[in-house]
Amino acid sequence: xxxxxxxxxxxxxxxxxxxxxxxxxxxxxxxxxxxxxxxxxxxxxxxxxxxxxxxxxxxxxxxxxxxxxxxxxxxxxxxxxxxxxxxxxxxxxxxxxxxxxxxxxxxxxxxxxxxxxxxxxxxxxxxxxxxxxxxxxxxxxxxxxxxxxxxxxxxxxxxxxxxxxxxxxxxxxxxxxxxxxxxxxxxxxxxxxxxxxxxxxxxxxxxxxxxxxxxxxxxxxxxxxxxxxxxxxxxxxxxxxxxxxxxxxxxxxxxxxxxxxxxxxxxxxxxxxxxxxxxxxxxxxxxxxxxxxxxxxxxxxxxxxxxxxxxxxxxxxxxxxxxxxxxxxxxxxxxxxxxxxxx
Amino acid sequence: xxxxxxxxxxxxxxxxxxxxxxxxxxxxxxxxxxxxxxxxxxxxxxxxxxxxxxxxxxxxxxxxxxxxxxxxxxxxxxxxxxxxxxxxxxxxxxxxxxxxxxxxxxxxxxxxxxxxxxxxxxxxxxxxxxxxxxxxxxxxxxxxxxxxxxxxxxxxxxxxxxxxxxxxxxxxxxxxxxxxxxxxxxxxxxxxxxxxxxxxxxxxxxxxxxxxxxxxxxxxxxxxxxxxxxxxxxxxxxxxxxxxxxxxxxxxxxxxxxxxxxxxxxxxxxxxxxxxxxxxxxxxxxxxxxxxxxxxxxxxxxxxxxxxxxxxxxxxxxxxxxxxxxxxxxxxxxxxxxxxxxx
Numbered sequence: 301x302x303x304x305x306x307x308x309x310x311x312x313x314x315x316x317x318x319x320x321x322x323x324x325x326x327x328x329x330x331x332x333x334x335x336x337x338x339x340x341x342x343x344x345x346x347x348x349x350x351x352x353x354x355x356x357x358x359x360x361x362x363x364x365x366x367x368x369x370x371x372x373x374x375x376x377x378x379x380x381x382x383x384x385x386x387x388x389x390x391x392x393x394x395x396x397x398x399x400x401x402x403x404x405x406x407x408x409x410x411x412x413x414x415x416x417x418x419x420x421x422x423x424x425x426x427x428x429x430x431x432x433x434x435x436x437x438x439x440x441x442x443x444x445x446x447x448x449x450x451x452x453x454x455x456x457x458x459x460x461x462x463x464x465x466x467x468x469x470x471x472x473x474x475x476x477x478x479x480x481x482x483x484x485x486x487x488x489x490x491x492x493x494x495x496x497x498x499x500x501x502x503x504x505x506x507x508x509x510x511x512x513x514x515x516x517x518x519x520x521x522x523x524x525x526x527x528x529x530x531x532x533x534x535x536x537x538x539x540x541x542x543x544x545x546x547x548x549x550x551x552x553x554x555x556x557x558x559x560x561x562x563x564x565x566x567x568x569x570x571x572x573x574x575x576x577x578x579x580x581x582x583x584x585x586x587x588x589x590x591x592x593x594x595x596x597x598x599x600x601x602x603x604x605x606x607x608x609x610x611x612x613x614x615x616x617x618x619x620x621x622x623x624x625x626x627x628x629x630x631x632x633x634x635x636x637x638x639x640x641x642x643x
Numbered sequence: 644x645x646x647x648x649x650x651x652x653x654x655x656x657x658x659x660x661x662x663x664x665x666x667x668x669x670x671x672x673x674x675x676x677x678x679x680x681x682x683x684x685x686x687x688x689x690x691x692x693x694x695x696x697x698x699x700x701x702x703x704x705x706x707x708x709x710x711x712x713x714x715x716x717x718x719x720x721x722x723x724x725x726x727x728x729x730x731x732x733x734x735x736x737x738x739x740x741x742x743x744x745x746x747x748x749x750x751x752x753x754x755x756x757x758x759x760x761x762x763x764x765x766x767x768x769x770x771x772x773x774x775x776x777x778x779x780x781x782x783x784x785x786x787x788x789x790x791x792x793x794x795x796x797x798x799x800x801x802x803x804x805x806x807x808x809x810x811x812x813x814x815x816x817x818x819x820x821x822x823x824x825x826x827x828x829x830x831x832x833x834x835x836x837x838x839x840x841x842x843x844x845x846x847x848x849x850x851x852x853x854x855x856x857x858x859x860x861x862x863x864x865x866x867x868x869x870x871x872x873x874x875x876x877x878x879x880x881x882x883x884x885x886x887x888x889x890x891x892x893x894x895x896x897x898x899x900x901x902x903x904x905x906x907x908x909x910x911x912x913x914x915x916x917x918x919x920x921x922x923x924x925x926x927x928x929x930x931x932x933x934x935x936x937x938x939x940x941x942x943x944x945x946x947x948x949x950x951x952x953x954x955x956x957x958x959x960x961x962x963x964x965x966x967x968x969x970x971x972x973x974x975x976x977x978x979x980x981x982x983x984x985x986x
């Protein structure tokens with residue numbers, strides 16, 4: 301079986317320019333047989349087979365203009381990169397290997413030229429970077445830019461790391477540094493010119509790197525009892541992991557790997573802590589390890605630092621130990637589209 | 644592994660009402676082990692495994708307010724039914740068996756009450772009817788109702804029926820009757836009260852039945868050389884199948900299974916033919932069978948009539964033989980969101 305690009309029938313009832321560009325910029329050489337895709341762009345559906353002994357990881361992610369990105373502020377190349385990267389962060393959080401994706405794209409007629417090409421170039425770059433290939437999708441017209449990415453990954457049977465496996469007394473860890481993407485977004489919103497050379501923080505906001513290798517390492521070594529990715533902020537996501545596992549947590553402000561202060565920044569330490577606790581879009585991993593196995597955990601995995609920030613508790617509440625010794629309840633204040641319109 | 648509904652963490656950063664309703668109305672008893680889903684709603688991703696020897700069919704479909712349905716005209720129950728049914732029509736067109744789906748849903752805050760419940764009830768009904776179960780998804784807020792359904796099916800290895808297998812001289816068939824959904828939509832747009840008892844045509848527009856059993860029959864009997872579903876109208880979809888197969892086609896007006904004239908209708912025969920040629924949303928199957936195997940094809944499959952409407956040709960053009968003997972080129976005039984805003 302093979303895909304037939306001549307039909308350009310990517311999705312339904314869509315305009316030729318859009319189809320041609322999507323098929324030519326994402327199809328063809330990207331549909332490597334190694335990805336397990338036996339039928340890609342160009343038919344009613346894609347056909348894909350996981351390797352024997354592996355299970356399929358299925359996840360999908362909205363990426364909507366006015367909710368998750370701003371048409372005028374976010375470079376189209378970054379929109380393309382990030383829509384795939386954030387979907388793959390869910391694959392990383394299960395400990396899986398990316399295989400292929402479906403792109404659902406709705407665009408206004410005014411954006412079928414340069415915007416679309418740059419968007420597809422960014423998506424293509426992410427696709428190669430993460431070895432996750434376009435297998436199909438659906439395209440249509442809309443007054444706003446709407447994106448939904450369905451990512452398909454693979455995990456060895458029974459190796460997937462769920463949110464629900466933490467036990468009271470497990471140590472809590474995060475990867476990388478927290479709050480940088482939020483601070484990058486803040487800079488982007490304040491800037492008049494989005495095309496200026498991005499700071500490292502803005503880079504993390506625009507071009508996040510899902511922790512795929514690190515997630516696979518944790519899954520294959522069977523060290524993590526629970527894991528999820530940090531997309532909505534630690535104060536929102538930690539309670540989710542705890543609720544799924546039936547535990548509470550106590551974390552320490554002093555241990556948080558906050559954004560590194562750089563020259564010329566005018567931010568105070570409390571702002572860095574706030575960004576680390578509540579900032580979204582970090583796409584780092586949050587995971588738990590039994591205290592007795594903590595010594596088996598290296599300080600960095602795949603080049604990314606690992607930081608212990610606290611421990612789970614039997615009492616089902618989320619506590620934050622401040623640097624001054626006060627203990628307070630940590631309330632979710634991360635990204636929630638129904639709470640406030642934030643980006 | 645098991646899903647943990649207590650977390651309600653269906654998707655990211657979304658409001659509790661939405662999460663609770665989606666998880667309670669689509670989750671739980673719907674996540675049958677028979678569907679191959681080992682991890683459903685409530686984690687970062689779903690985990691699913693096709694049976695040994697089977698391949699996965701992957702497809703996704705936009706269903707957008709103002710493009711594919713009208714908030715004020717289409718009953719929410721029908722929106723729920725149809726968003727899954729049309730995605731499964733792509734599974735039917737490959738000859739596959741539905742297994743599970745991911746729901747990406749964006750709704751305004753004003754629609755978290757009755758609208759959402761009726762929508763989920765319609766989706767739940769379709770889910771049970773087609774034995775295709777909710778495995779996860781993503782939810783967020785938006786000013787318009789946005790839906791994307793990713794459907795996952797299964798097909799025995801190498802049994803999938805593509806668009807590209809037709810050879811010149813194959814007979815061309817369609818299932819059911821063509822144009823009824825289009826005529827139903829016409830009635831809906833003209834009506835002042837959408838809640839009136841729907842006609843059979845409107846029923847087909849609101850609650851389409853993907854031809855799953857019929858598609859599987861054709862795939863398992865290896866009779867169809869090419870197949871696709873009719874979503875955008877025969878005049879748009881037939882050229883797609885022909886382009887994928889590298890053939891042309893000649894179909895006959897006299898053979899088209901047009902909508903049945905019912906009492907009290909004021910439509911002329913030419914309007915029925917126009918609806919059959921160009922009307923969208925039929926979700927019937929279009930397929931080709933080698934002339935020498937045509938006698939093996941029954942007149943109905945799974946209770947649905949099969950009609951021969953013409954044959955493929957070596958010359959790559961799409962011709963229509965009119966009842967009066969004239970032969971003309973058939974131009975695509977079906978649903979294309981970039982050509983005109985139609986619904």
